[in-house]
Amino acid sequence: MVEKMNYVYPRISTCIIFLDIFYNMTKEERFMFTSPSRRANKKYDAYDLKGNYIVSFGALKKNGEPYDQFHDRIGAYKKYDHLDKKRRANYYKRHKKNYPRYSADWFSKEFLW
Numbered sequence: 001m002v003e004k005m006n007y008v009y010p011r012i013s014t015c016i017i018f019l020d021i022f023y024n025m026t027k028e029e030r031f032m033f034t035s036p037s038r039r040a041n042k043k044y045d046a047y048d049l050k051g052n053y054i055v056s057f058g059a060l061k062k063n064g065e066p067y068d069q070f071h072d073r074i075g076a077y078k079k080y081d082h083l084d085k086k087r088r089a090n091y092y093k094r095h096k097k098n099y100p101r102y103s104a105d106w107f108s109k110e111f112l113w
Contacts (some may be wrong), residue, residue, distance in 0.1 A: 013093045016044070017071060023026075027044050030047050030048075030049055031047065031048065031049075031054070031095045032046075032047045032048070032049060032051070032065065033045065033046055033047070033066055033074050033076075033111075034037075034047070035074070035076035035077070037056045037058075038056070039056040040060075040072070041059060041060045041061075041062070042056035042057060042058055042060060042075055042113075043057065043058025043060060043066055044057055044058050044074060045061070045078070046102075046107055054107075055102065055103065055106065056109075057104040057105075057107040057111075057112075058077070058108060059113055066080050067080070068081070068082045068087075068110040069081060069082070069113060070082065070083065070084070070085075070087065070088040070091070070112065070113045071083060071112070071113075072111070072112055073110075073111045073112070074111050074112075088113060091113055092109075092113070095108075095109070
């Protein structure tokens, strides 16, 4: 078992991913992601580099299968990438409202769509 952020993650079923090379992110804007999420029906949990939980994002179906996304930049669900620009455009039409930075909406748009 690996102890991280006051939560015990089993080594086999959890993937901890560090991303710090996206766009022009400063040190304060870098994130750590865990997959699968601790929350039911979510793909990822996002943490800052200090280990503080930010949000869970990405949807899973009730049977545990993930919904497709345009392009998973984190990588744990890459086999569900569809790369269909029309589906991506439809997603953005359904999700017109822009929520604040570091919300589940922001993380989904930045890292999955």
